[in-house]
Amino acid sequence: MNTYPSGLPPEHTSEFWWSMAFFLIGSAVVIFLLNMLLRKMLGVERRKRFSNNYVNEKHQRIDWTIRMAAVFAIVVAAIFAFYSIQIYMFFIFIIFGAIQETVRAVMEKKHAKNPNDYLFTLIQFPLAILVIITMAYAAFPDVVGELLSA
Numbered sequence: 788m789n790t791y792p793s794g795l796p797p798e799h800t801s802e803f804w805w806s807m808a809f810f811l812i813g814s815a816v817v818i819f820l821l822n823m824l825l826r827k828m829l830g831v832e833r834r835k836r837f838s839n840n841y842v843n844e845k846h847q848r849i850d851w852t853i854r855m856a857a858v859f860a861i862v863v864a865a866i867f868a869f870y871s872i873q874i875y876m877f878f879i880f881i882i883f884g885a886i887q888e889t890v891r892a893v894m895e896k897k898h899a900k901n902p903n904d905y906l907f908t909l910i911q912f913p914l915a916i917l918v919i920i921t922m923a924y925a926a927f928p929d930v931v932g933e934l935l936s937a
Contacts, residue, residue, distance in 0.1 A: 806926040806927055807926070809922075809925070809926050810922050810923055810925075810926035810927070813922045813925075813926075814918055814919050814922040814923075817918045817922070818914075818915050818918050818919075821911075821914055821915075821918065822911060825907055825910055825911065825914075826907065829903040829906055829907050830901070830903055831901055831903050831904055831906075831907040832901070841894075842891075842894040842895060842897075842898045842899060843894065843898055845894075846890070846891070846894040846898075849890050849894075850887060850890065850891075853883060853886055853887050853890065854883075854887075856883065857879060857883035860879050860883065861876065861879055864876065864879060873934060874934050877934070881916060884912060884916075885912065888908055888909070888911075888912040889909075891905075891908050892905040892908040892909045893905070895908055
């Protein structure tokens with residue numbers, strides 16, 4: 788029995804792919820511009836892309852402990868909440884990302900050469916989450932509304 792108006796699941800329509808492109812490109816551009824603006828305002832140097840910028844060995848150990856706890860939480864959520872995993876994945880990402888960035892900010896406050904590094908870290912994550920949620924809602928209002936009401 789087909790329940791889709793067009794006869795196809797949403798991911799097989801061009802409207803879905805245009806919305807996905809808007810979400811991905813729009814989020815990336817807005818986050819990039821906000822980070823650039825924050826860096827200029829705070830006088831912070833750009834970090835290397837896709838690298839771990841640990842302040843010291845203790846920071847690295849704590850960070851990896853948080854990552855392993857996040858993986859464990861994802862596995863537990865997948866086992867016990869299989870049918871509603873999307874919303875749990877979102878909250879796991881937010882919670883462990885916030886913990887990770889808070890640890891980074893504390894380490895930067897104590898050990899970084901630039902005194903504004905920790906401010907950039909504290910501002911960047913919440914702004915990025917806000918941009919992603921806003922862009923997701925703009926691109927997929929039905930899906931985001933359904934996830935938030937679950």
